[in-house]
Amino acid sequence: MFDIEKSLGFLLAKVHQRGYALFKEELDRYNLTPQQFSLLAFLWQEDTLSQAELAHKTQIDRTTIGGLIDRLEKEQLAERLPHPDDRRAYQICLTDKGKGLEQELCAIARTVTDRFVARLSAAEHETLRTLLEKLRD
Amino acid sequence: MFDIEKSLGFLLAKVHQRGYALFKEELDRYNLTPQQFSLLAFLWQEDTLSQAELAHKTQIDRTTIGGLIDRLEKEQLAERLPHPDDRRAYQICLTDKGKGLEQELCAIARTVTDRFVARLSAAEHETLRTLLEKLRD
DNA sequence: TGGGTATTGACAGTATGCTGATTATAAGTA
DNA sequence: TACTTATAATCAGCATACTGTCAATACCCA
Numbered sequence: 001m002f003d004i005e006k007s008l009g010f011l012l013a014k015v016h017q018r019g020y021a022l023f024k025e026e027l028d029r030y031n032l033t034p035q036q037f038s039l040l041a042f043l044w045q046e047d048t049l050s051q052a053e054l055a056h057k058t059q060i061d062r063t064t065i066g067g068l069i070d071r072l073e074k075e076q077l078a079e080r081l082p083h084p085d086d087r088r089a090y091q092i093c094l095t096d097k098g099k100g101l102e103q104e105l106c107a108i109a110r111t112v113t114d115r116f117v118a119r120l121s122a123a124e125h126e127t128l129r130t131l132l133e134k135l136r137d
Numbered sequence: 138m139f140d141i142e143k144s145l146g147f148l149l150a151k152v153h154q155r156g157y158a159l160f161k162e163e164l165d166r167y168n169l170t171p172q173q174f175s176l177l178a179f180l181w182q183e184d185t186l187s188q189a190e191l192a193h194k195t196q197i198d199r200t201t202i203g204g205l206i207d208r209l210e211k212e213q214l215a216e217r218l219p220h221p222d223d224r225r226a227y228q229i230c231l232t233d234k235g236k237g238l239e240q241e242l243c244a245i246a247r248t249v250t251d252r253f254v255a256r257l258s259a260a261e262h263e264t265l266r267t268l269l270e271k272l273r274d
Numbered sequence: 275t276g277g278g279t280a281t282t283g284a285c286a287g288t289a290t291g292c293t294g295a296t297t298a299t300a301a302g303t304a
Numbered sequence: 305t306a307c308t309t310a311t312a313a314t315c316a317g318c319a320t321a322c323t324g325t326c327a328a329t330a331c332c333c334a
Contacts (some may be wrong), residue, residue: 002243004178008250008262009156009171011269014196016153017291018273019146024292034146035320041141052282059151064321066283071319088282088329106139113145119271125145131265132148134256136155154321161322172290189312201291203313208289225299225312 023112030105031075035060037105039068043078043094044102050089077101160249167242168212172197174242176205180215180231181239187226214238 004010023034032040042057043049051069055062069092072078077098083089117125141147160171169177179194180186188206192199206229209215214235220226254262 001181001239002178002246004175004182006266006270007246008254008266008269009160009246010175010178011266011273012149012153012156013171013175015269015272016149017196019149021292023146033319034150038141038147038150041139041147044138045141050282059154060320061322062283063285063323064319066285067320083282086282086330088327090283102138109139109144109146117145117272120268124268124271127264128268129143129145129148131257131261131268132145132152133143134261135152135254136148158322170289187312198291198293199313200293200315201289203315204290220312223300223312225297227313 019112019116022116023109026108026112027105030101032105036068036072037109039065039072040077040094040098040101040105041109043092043098048081048091048093050083050086051092052089054092072098156249156253159253160246163245163249164242167238169242173205173209174246176202176209177214177231177235177238177242178246180229180235185218185228185230187220187223188229189226191229209235 020034023037027033027037038058039054039060042054049057051065052062054060054069055065058065060068069078069080073080076095078092078094080090081093083091117128120128157171160174164170164174175195176191176197179191186194188202189199191197191206192202195202197205206215206217210217213232215229215231217227218230220228254265257265
């Protein structure tokens with residue numbers, strides 16, 4: 001009646017699960033998770049964002065962002081500075097250690113992605129990316 | 138250096154997140170989650186599996202399965218019966234209520250999927266499914 | 275200026291998803 | 305049979321993800 005194994009939602013969940021596990025395994029020795037990496041990746045592009053701005057950009061819930069930043073602070077990769085214009089907000093900034101990991105972690109991300117999509121041709125990979133972009137938001 | 142917004146892993150996470158939220162919204166009035174639905178979907182196909190067998194089939198961690206079944210039991214959709222051949226294990230069975238929801242919930246799943254992929258043509262939907270199947274496992 | 279409304283981040287509560295340890299039971303082997 | 309190893313489920317602990325609530329602060333409008 002409903003073939004869950006072939007349904008898009010289930011497949012999406014399982015493929016995501018596999019990619020997540022692959023990446024997490026590589027990040028483990030940095031005490032980082034894929035979500036923490038993604039937050040770092042946005043901060044490498046643009047530092048000094050508030051938590052709300054980060055939540056918006058990353059599409060991560062603002063209460064979840066709080067915990068992620070707690071853990072990045074614990075690893076001394078980021079810090080909360082008072083926001084100069086808004087006493088309710090923080091400015092989230094990378095530490096030197098956080099900035100210094102960019103090359104190393106991005107190289108890992110690329111390697112993991114290559115391994116993850118090894119069964120796809122370059123064209124298929126690009127098709128998949130395009131289709132996923134259509135489904136975002 | 139690393140465009141996280143265009144990376145496959147990030148896109149996969151965000152598309153999954155959107156589909157999950159759409160489905161969850163519809164399941165809310167049944168007090169169910171998409172994961173609980175997927176467990177039900179496997180049980181509609183084959184009842185009386187042990188937790189370990191369910192974990193294997195659904196690719197959900199065995200400790201997570203335990204909690205999912207707790208909550209299906211609380212909703213009186215499934216129950217743990219003693220396994221006839223193995224005193225360590227349970228036989229997980231659907232209740233009549235659990236069996237009775239099949240048509241209704243599958244209809245919702247199909248409707249949500251249609252809404253989710255509305256921006257794709259039928260051919261694109263099928264391409265996406267095929268590519269995801271290649272990336273599973 | 276004053277008052278209503280919106281926003282920022284914190285906290286509590288719930289549901290996944292996983293690791294590692296533990297208990298009970300099965301199964302295989304000497 | 306006795307010993308060892310493997311398996312089924314549970315529990316504790318941690319990291320997401322989200323809901324709803326709250327206090328502090330900002331903003332907007334009359």
